Amino acid sequence: MEFANKEYLLLLLLIIPYIIWYVMYRKKTEPTLRMSDTFAFRYAPKSWKVKLMPLSMLLRLLVFVMIVMVLARPQTRNSWDSKTVEGIDIMLAMDVSTSMLAEDLRPNRIEAAKQVASEFIIGRPNDNIGLAIFAGESFTQCPMTTDHASLLNLLQNVRTDIAARGLIEDGTAIGMGLANAVSRLKDSKAKSKVVILLTDGSNNRGDISPSTAAEIAKSLGIRVYTIGVGTNKVAPYPMPVAGGVQYVNVPVEIDTKTLSEIASITEGDFYRATNTNELRKIYKEIDQLEKSKLNVKTFSKRYEAYQPFALVAVLALLLEILLRVTIFRRIP
Template sequence: MEFADKQYFLLLLLLIPYVLWYFLYRKRDEPTLRMGDTYAYENAPKSWRVRLVNAPMLLRCVVFTLIVFILARPQTHNSWGHKQVEGIDIMLAMDVSTSMLAEDLKPNRIEAAKDVAAEFISGRPNDNIGLTIFAGEAFTQCPMTTDHASLLNLLQSVRTDIAARGLIQDGTALGMGLANAVSRLKDSKAKSKVVILLTDGSNNMGDISPLTAAQIAKSLGIRVYTIGVGTNKVAPYPVQVAGTVQYVNMPVEIDTKTLSDISAITDGNFYRATNNRQLKQIYHDIDQLEKTKMNVKKYSRYYEAYQPFAIAAVFFLLLEILLRNTVLRRLP
């Protein structure tokens, strides 16, 4: 247990003058009775009331001490911890353009990709993993972290309607998505640094070409595994028509050559996933990546722990009042 405001313990010094006043000066004000001889009382046994005559004063001191402890804010002793684990640094770069709503994978491409990515993340608890999403633009959804609970929450919140609602431009900026993921890995000290780039289209947006981003990744020692997701030829795509959903056959245009070139430049691999089973197998294959040692800093929350002190203070205060006004009451 730790105390957040230790300076309040200085208030305990006030007990010293109080105790001195009680034993040295307060008794002077108490009523007295003159007697000619006290011989008869010298060997008389002391009653329990006499022995407890100073109990109220001691209880007041205890109550004051407990109040000071409460003011000092006692907290449970949780702190930063360091440990060394096996892992690699991974950035997931996921296409969230509106074409990812196609339902050639079940229930659709984006949900299938999220489900398999979530399983991949859960199977690598010691890895530093982050998430980049891109359509016509790219941004970091989650920086690299070992807090996979937060990462999975952010992954599940990924939606394709951010492009449909105009929050970002629609399209496929492969180069921007890869460059964003690479920028998160450039300062990594891990021996193995990996980007897993998943898309269902070809580059048609962005200021950075995919091959330029691949060259940057290669210069930083980052391997890129590219995944082209979607069936061959055409895929069913949902369209809202008069409040109902109708399906049209949308042509599948995956730039397999560019994706293959990206992986070749960075010593990675290119994969095609035309169904959920293949997509799951691809992530399983990538899961066999080399591991390297890394330091992890883990944070534990602090919890206020004043309640036991408050309960004890109330109990001793009520006990002092009860004793002072009943069995230890002084007359006059």
């Protein structure tokens, strides 16, 4: 909590002379009775009313303090704030071709990839992370951002049916997917720039070859970590048929040579994941990447917070008046 008018808090210093005045001169205002000898009253107990007499003074002090707090305008501060944190710029390039529906990873390749990628994003709250997807073509699903809630929402909306429905060409354009991710990192000022490229096939589409995209990444100081997902030999694939789905075994054709070459050119690493646990371990290993400084701006808003102080002041004042005209009432 902050105060918009801090200078009013200096009024609280007036409490000191008031307390001194109350202690030194209170007895002069109290009625007295002359007696020849007060020995008989020396050990007489004080009534509860006498013990509560300072309560009026304390309530008046409380009212004064609360009024000063209201004048000082207490606020809960939410505003633009710039801070420096440790982070890294990362683009995820994910294959969304129809072959990602194969169920050698549970529940299938695409859902396993999305789940592990989500865990990776959640574990790196200070990083600029974006998402590019590709099949026979490539486009950016989410540009780099620290708003990971929006990124995770867009990641969960990734489907392989965009190729099946003809929205983009089906196939595996590894070079295009990598080039798209690299284009999002080319203007980054981060010390570490990384692409994590995940695919289950071989490059068979696109106008840019994987090696050309890798050379471009190298020239921009971008490391590429490639991941080939899928079991060895064959994998069960749900083939739509009339009235349902029939599973057929399809060959697993991952171009490990090309993926290794991309990683080698950009000084990254190539990984193979034949199940979800292996994929999770790969992302954990990549998670050990070095961090670099990143400026983050957060937005919030200021809200006036005087209401509780004003309420306490009113209640304390009413209570003090009530006590003064009832329990502590004086007869002239």
